[in-house]
Amino acid sequence: MIGARNERQSFRIARCFHHSLQVGARHSTLYFTPLPAVERLAPYRSKSIKGSCFHQVKNRPSESLAFPNPNRHATEYQRAVRYSGSTMIESSPLDPIRLTRELCEIESTTYCEGAAGDFLEGFLAGRGWAVEKTPVPQPPESADSGARWNVYAGIEGQTPDLVFSTHMDTVPPYIPFSEDADFMYGRGVSDAKGIIAAQVAAAEALRAAGFRIGLLFVSGEERDSAGAKIANDSPKGSRFLINGEPTDNRLALASKGALRASFKSRGKMAHSAYPELGDSAVHKLVEVLAKVLALPLPVLEGIGPSTLNIGQIHGGYAPNVIADKAEAQVLVRTVTDSAPVRASLQKAAAGLAEVDFTLDTPFLRLRAVAGLPTMVAKFSTDIPYLTNWGEPLLLGPGSIHVAHTPFEKLAKKELHESVELYIQVAKQLLA
Numbered sequence: 001m002i003g004a005r006n007e008r009q010s011f012r013i014a015r016c017f018h019h020s021l022q023v024g025a026r027h028s029t030l031y032f033t034p035l036p037a038v039e040r041l042a043p044y045r046s047k048s049i050k051g052s053c054f055h056q057v058k059n060r061p062s063e064s065l066a067f068p069n070p071n072r073h074a075t076e077y078q079r080a081v082r083y084s085g086s087t088m089i090e091s092s093p094l095d096p097i098r099l100t101r102e103l104c105e106i107e108s109t110t111y112c113e114g115a116a117g118d119f120l121e122g123f124l125a126g127r128g129w130a131v132e133k134t135p136v137p138q139p140p141e142s143a144d145s146g147a148r149w150n151v152y153a154g155i156e157g158q159t160p161d162l163v164f165s166t167h168m169d170t171v172p173p174y175i176p177f178s179e180d181a182d183f184m185y186g187r188g189v190s191d192a193k194g195i196i197a198a199q200v201a202a203a204e205a206l207r208a209a210g211f212r213i214g215l216l217f218v219s220g221e222e223r224d225s226a227g228a229k230i231a232n233d234s235p236k237g238s239r240f241l242i243n244g245e246p247t248d249n250r251l252a253l254a255s256k257g258a259l260r261a262s263f264k265s266r267g268k269m270a271h272s273a274y275p276e277l278g279d280s281a282v283h284k285l286v287e288v289l290a291k292v293l294a295l296p297l298p299v300l301e302g303i304g305p306s307t308l309n310i311g312q313i314h315g316g317y318a319p320n321v322i323a324d325k326a327e328a329q330v331l332v333r334t335v336t337d338s339a340p341v342r343a344s345l346q347k348a349a350a351g352l353a354e355v356d357f358t359l360d361t362p363f364l365r366l367r368a369v370a371g372l373p374t375m376v377a378k379f380s381t382d383i384p385y386l387t388n389w390g391e392p393l394l395l396g397p398g399s400i401h402v403a404h405t406p407f408e409k410l411a412k413k414e415l416h417e418s419v420e421l422y423i424q425v426a427k428q429l430l431a
């Protein structure tokens with residue numbers, strides 16, 4: 001066991017060296033300092049990603065860039081002690097800010113989650129978790145062929161009562177991590193790598209207090225929930241699932257559904273001076289979309305209205321050509337069953353366009369916990385695809401208003417508070 005770990009660590013150190021040559025020779029001497037056995041158990045900090053996932057960029061205070069210390073986990077996070085052939089690991093309390101930074105330094109845009117999964121596997125195994133990696137296949141539309149995973153961590157042979165979950169992937173583009181005294185900035189700090197760090201810290205505190213806790217980190221949430229769908233085939237018997245998304249540390253009472261509709265109009269090309277010879281697909285599509293914008297959409301008391309966005313329109317060639325093709329992509333955030341909304345959209349398109357529903361994530365009501373502030377998540381999550389993992393709750397630090405933007409950030413204080421909240425909610429659920 002320990003031999004296998006060391007072998008893997010050696011390989012990873014070699015990859016670090018490869019990277020250090022690209023960054024600057026000053027790093028290489030440090031990476032080649034021989035490591036004692038204890039320190040070689042230290043979780044690997046990913047340095048290299050191949051394929052279309054462009055390498056993560058470091059953007060940190062100059063002293064830490066100049067002297068990366070591959071041993072610091074071993075000295076500050078953990079200490080492995082050998083007792084007559086077996087390895088026991090004593091973990092000191094986890095620093096969620098450091099873990100957030102390390103996760104954000106690994107680019108893991110959707111389809112490119114492999115290195116983040118490898119890092120978490122090593123990190124969690126090094127802290128005494130039994131870790132399982134499950135492959136998540138690349139879909140045909142992915143330009144990347146690299147392996148990617150779901151990562152589950154639990155205690156060997158133990159059924160967890162409660163599992164924390166969130167996603168390892170982020171939206172593009174990659175934005176390097178940076179920080180100041182109060183905030184962390186960059187892609188994934190709130191959606192959802194800070195959440196991963198908070199969940200690991202909370203799970204470790206709960207584990208130490210005797211609770212049976214698991215951790216599930218999936219790939220693909222930002223595109224099609226591919227990882228969650230795979231994870232749902234091998235649940236671990238948990239009674240509760242606390243899913244993490246940025247909810248400003250408030251428990252979500254509900255999560256809006258997402259109905260994606262693709263409208264396609266067809267026509268006949270002609271010279272625009274002779275409209276009687278053609279049939280404009282663009283004109284038909286515009287007519288459909290005007291009806292779509294005027295549709296009354298369901299409103300749910302206490303939750304709010306359904307909302308609709310026409311996000312993309314394509315069609316036509318030039319002002320003097322009658323277009324034979326046009327299409328639009330529409331997304332409705334639902335607060336009811338999607339059936340009446342589908343019917344309205346189909347009615348609006350009748351005779352003018354074809355409608356395809358390419359995604360239909362249901363609206364969900366979620367469980368509240370006494371004494372905690374609440375909110376309604378206007379976005380959708382992996383929760384509808386994790387139905388076999390227990391009763392779902394939704395909670396996480398950070399604001400959805402800055403997620404998916406160049407201004408993504410997370411207050412360090414809020415991250416620490418989220419660790420305490422996760423612990424509190426888990427204890428209330430399991431009391």
Ligand SMILES: [Zn+2]
Binds near residue numbers: 167
């Ligand atoms: Zn997210």
